[in-house]
Amino acid sequence: MRNGACLAVAREEGRDQAARLLPAIGETLERAGIGRREIDLIAVTVGPGSFTGVRVGLAAARGLAVGLGVPLAGVSTTSVLLAQASTTERLAVAAVDTHLGDWFCALGEGEALPFATSTQDLVARLSGRACLVIGHGVKPLVEALVADGTDATASDTPPDPVILAGLALRSSVEAWAVQNREEGLPRPLYLRGVNITLPDGARRTVE
DSSP states (O other), X not given: OBTTBOOOOOOOOSSOHHHHHHXXXXXXXXXXXXXXXXXXXXXXXXXXXXXXXXXXXXHHHHHHHHHHTOOEEEEOHHHHHHHTOOOSSSEEEXXXXXXXXXXXXXXXXXXXXXXXXXXHHHHHHHTTOOEEEEXXXXXXXXXXXXXXXXXXXXXXXXXXXXXXXXXXXXXXXXXXXXXXXXXXXXXXXXXXXEEEEOTTSOEEEEO
């Protein structure tokens, strides 16, 4: 983005994203007509999300920021999703599938704190309020909420990088630089330990 205008955007889906990430960034910069030394700020989602996805994305962003000598802005995935909500008539619910039978969610607007929740617990938190559930692959969650009697609709969409950039730019580049110096580069936002598979096939969570 430059002066609030999006110059180019790219999206990678499927497997091997770690291998394709840096080439995709290079292609996007070329398409935008931007040299890497023209970059003033890098923004990245810090989670919650899959352990590998958050780790790979954040590691790449940290490496680029250090290599280019620019600040790194970290924004939670749920904050980006909440900012994408298209209605104020329903409570916005950002949702990220953990692929472990539950969800990472945040309710409301802006910097609402994310939490891990089951469908049943989310129904209790909603307390009968009509909601718009926003995130990638959220239709199963919405179907479960509706089955439990909650008035829920789905906005099935991934986090928008343009929204991410806009949220990052609510603070100045200088402010992010100060925060990086005082607090270090953004760290991953994990809501639980990582699930690993042991050599014997058993699974365990490591905090």
